[in-house]
């Protein structure tokens with residue numbers, strides 16, 4: 260089948276519907292997309308607020324709770340523990356589909372009437388200040404995290420983390436700090452793209468290293484500083500000096516480390532044990548195109564971001580896992596045959612539905628649990644359902660609605676409350692010009708007691724009285740990072756910094772989060788050629804192997820193809 264060129268309805272750029280996309284859309288009877296992959300991803304992201312929370316009373320119990328919906332959003336918000344009970348009935352909001360009106364207009368009315376949970380939390384223990392969390396225990400200010408404990412400030416696909424502070428997209432680590440895209444590491448700080456490293460600091464792309472400092476691209480190394488091997492005694496002496504020097508010596512080391520990072524070649528993409536894939540951060544996957552962060556047996560997917568654990572055969576997922584199969588334009592789903600839906604956990608055959616758990620055969624429903632054959636929150640006989648749904652699809656097709664995800668215009672979230680702001684940051688004027696809602700930061704009322712610059716440089720000089728201080732963020736609200744302007748240190752956190760011999764942070768958790776996000780390459784691919792000019796690789800002059808990479812042309816990093824990288828680094 261030939262690919263097809265389309266023009267995006269939103270950004271007016273041309274995009275390609277590839278031949279395998281065409282087979283997929285054919286198989287599931289879905290029309291071609293009218294938005295390019297980039298605009299489709301942003302449209303889904305606009306329905307996901309992970310980190311902007313407000314105080315709002317539960318509409319049923321009156322209890323003041325944290326809520327991802329600002330109090331001026333005219334919806335009914337229930338405390339999540341109440342929302343989950345049978346004390347209210349989502350069928351009370353049921354209605355007949357009106358064939359004389361558009362689908363989205365009617366779905367919007369339903370969406371704004373059915374109660375929503377304040378936050379997404381499931382099976383957590385003492386983790387009130389978290390969102391999109393599952394099986395977490397004693398966690399504080401964490402989002403998109405599962406099975407993690409005794410941690411704080413971990414955001415974006417966090418799995419099985421214990422006693423970690425400040426992290427982005429990492430798993431199975433213990434006692435780590437400022438950790439990005441790393442797995443199975445312990446007692447380490449400021450590490451990115453590392454695996455099974457321990458007792459180390461300032462590492463980039465290292466594997467199986469212990470007691471290393473400021474190193475890049477090392478494998479199974481010990482006692483190395485800036486990629487140079489030291490004796491155990493000499494290593495310890497340098498580490499003691501750094502500890503004595505506190506924040507200043509760490510900053511000095513970081514500058515040297517950043518230079519080293521640019522001088523060591525990197526692979527065009529973090530793709531491991533994968534066959535026929537394009538994208539970045541792909542592990543154990545097959546036949547995936549344009550995917551980011553896919554691991555654990557993912558196959559036959561395209562335009563997906565954050566998919567794992569046997570997700571297969573889908574297009575356009577922002578978060579799909581646990582055997583999700585045959586999905587198209589979805590946000591946070593498991594289950595089979597889920598189309599144009601968000602927050603569908605368990606069940607199958609769901610279309611245009613939102614916040615439905617363990618349901619099957621529902622169309623245009625919101626907030627159902629363990630129901631089947633429902634349309635607009637009304638139950639039907641199977642036979643009736645099977646006649647009505649194709650008729651609704653037909654009228655939606657005629658109106659150009661079928662095949663589109665929920666329009667961003669009726670998302671309850673402003674652009675800068677959603678993860679779109681993390682990955683495609685806009686300034687207020689830009690967002691408004693593009694037609695997105697924007698929410699100004701609420702005026703902060705913290706009584707700051709200490710400036711970041713007044714914090715002791717060395718953790719050895721910090722007394723327990725720091726726990727009583729409200730520290731002004733060094734950015735002072737002047738950055739574009741949704742600065743919280745002030746922050747406090749938790750008792751567990753202080754204990755952690757002491758045992759890890761780390762100076763106190765000078766930025767608030769939001770500014771720390773955005774700094775980590777900026778360390779990553781964007782969710783975008785460019786076609787480039789290998790930059791290798793090594794004479795002993797068998798290529799004459801510069802290597803001519805091409806690849807799709809998230810390193811944009813003109814960036815300072817040295818980017819190699821798989822073969823050249825293997826010869827140099829591993």
Ligand SMILES: [Zn+2]
Pocket residue numbers: 267268269270271272294295296297298299
């Ligand atoms: Zn577009």
Ligand SMILES: [Zn+2]
Pocket residue numbers: 732733734735736741742743744745766767768769770771
């Ligand atoms: Zn800040």
Ligand SMILES: [Zn+2]
Pocket residue numbers: 789790791802803804819820821822823824
């Ligand atoms: Zn090469």
Ligand SMILES: [Zn+2]
Pocket residue numbers: 791792793796798802822823
């Ligand atoms: Zn080469």
